[in-house]
Amino acid sequence: MNPASSVQHYENFPVASLLCPPRLRAPVRALYHYARTADDIADEGNAPAAQRLADLAAYRAELLDCFTPAAPGTPALTPWRWPHIFGPLRRAVHDFQLPPAPLADLLSAFVQDVEQTDQATRQGGARAAYADRTELLDYCRRSANPVGRLLLHLHGVTDAASLAQSDAICTALQLINFWQDLSLDIPRGRHYLTAADRVAHGVSDADLQALRPTQQTRALISDCCAWARALMRQGAPLVHRVPGRMAWELRFVVQGGLRILDKIEAQDFNTLQQRPRITQADAALLLWRAVGMRAPASKLRP
Numbered sequence: 130m131n132p133a134s135s136v137q138h139y140e141n142f143p144v145a146s147l148l149c150p151p152r153l154r155a156p157v158r159a160l161y162h163y164a165r166t167a168d169d170i171a172d173e174g175n176a177p178a179a180q181r182l183a184d185l186a187a188y189r190a191e192l193l194d195c196f197t198p199a200a201p202g203t204p205a206l207t208p209w210r211w212p213h214i215f216g217p218l219r220r221a222v223h224d225f226q227l228p229p230a231p232l233a234d235l236l237s238a239f240v241q242d243v244e245q246t247d248q249a250t251r252q253g254g255a256r257a258a259y260a261d262r263t264e265l266l267d268y269c270r271r272s273a274n275p276v277g278r279l280l281l282h283l284h285g286v287t288d289a290a291s292l293a294q295s296d297a298i299c300t301a302l303q304l305i306n307f308w309q310d311l312s313l314d315i316p317r318g319r320h321y322l323t324a325a326d327r328v329a330h331g332v333s334d335a336d337l338q339a340l341r342p343t344q345q346t347r348a349l350i351s352d353c354c355a356w357a358r359a360l361m362r363q364g365a366p367l368v369h370r371v372p373g374r375m376a377w378e379l380r381f382v383v384q385g386g387l388r389i390l391d392k393i394e395a396q397d398f399n400t401l402q403q404r405p406r407i408t409q410a411d412a413a414l415l416l417w418r419a420v421g422m423r424a425p426a427s428k429l430r431p
Contacts, residue, residue: 150374153283156221160279163192163218164235166211171239178247182240189236195219196229225283231275238272246319261325262356266300273303284375291371297364298383304357305386308350308393311400312340322349342399350398354390361386369424380419388415 149157170184191209195218209215221227245258259265277295281287307314307321314320315337322332330349337346361383368379385407392405407415 149378155217156225156227156283157280159214159217159221160276162214163232164276166214167236167239171243178243178250181243185236185240185243189233191215192218192229192232192236195222227279227282231279234271234275238268241268242272242319246317250318258319258321259323261323265304265321265323269300269303270296273299280375281371284372286371288370291367294364294367294370297360298367298379298386299364301357301361301364302382302386304353304360305389308353308357308400309389309404311337311350312402312404315340315401322353326353337401340401342397342401346401347398350393350400354393354398358387358390361390365422366424368422377419380422381415383422384415384418387418 167185167188170188171181176184187210191211192215194209195215259268274296277299278292281291281295304321311320311322320337322337326349330352331345332343332349335341336343365383368376368383371379388407388411389405392407393400396403396405
């Protein structure tokens with residue numbers, strides 16, 4: 130993932146950049162377009178919730194068709210509504226033996242988003258989607274972490290430590306996006322500030338719906354950003370565990386996320402009114418920080 134794409138249209142996927150090995154660019158693009166399209170079905174346009182859920186169910190059926198034992202290039206069992214998505218994905222599934230669970234988990238999270246948003250719309254106002262951080266982490270486990278696991282699979286990285294660090298990075302990226310996008314999400318009737326965190330900081334529905342920064346909202350967002358930063362630092366050593374080009378992709382992913390947190394802090398944690406962005410002006414700093422991510426001394430010993 131390049132840093133700009135992670136901010137302008139939030140992506141956990143690298144979009145097959147020049148740092149991606151050529152043989153992996155096609156499957157990475159296939160995974161990206163699969164996730165992007167599913168997210169758009171769940172979140173874009175004016176379709177009612179019932180239509181979104183029906184479309185996601187049809188999308189899931191076409192996903193399952195990709196895992197039938199037919200040889201690559203043979204027709205699907207049923208006509209596809211999204212042939213431009215599932216044709217390339219089917220090839221990637223068979224060429225790289227992609228596991229079905231992470232792909233299905235992503236759809237599960239998108240379905241949950243539709244249901245949560247519909248419930249919030251019916252109730253009116255800004256609604257915390259999750260009661261506490263445990264619930265929110267379970268959502269991230271399905272909505273964000275599968276991305277990293279699929280990319281590690283493509284690179285042949287399967288050890289438990291690397292998977293855990295990937296999960297930490299992916300969850301951190303999603304949390305950062307949540308805290309970055311409050312000015313966009315709250316008017317849509319959905320946000321991810323947990324009910325428990327809001328109670329702990331004395332933040333009211335009225336403050337959130339009015340997009341009114343207060344001492345309490347700033348403290349809440351600061352606490353949530355510290356949580357995301359800690360997760361990102363927990364996962365950052367993964368850059369020293371993965372092969373060459375992927376390691377450099379990952380360095381920019383980590384530093385792009387941390388840079389957004391820096392910008393949120395610089396605007397005094399007021400993302401209720403202002404959405405920070407990474408721009409071309411940040412490129413040199415991100416490169417400097419990416420280069421400076423050195424392995425711990427223990428990793429340098431033979």
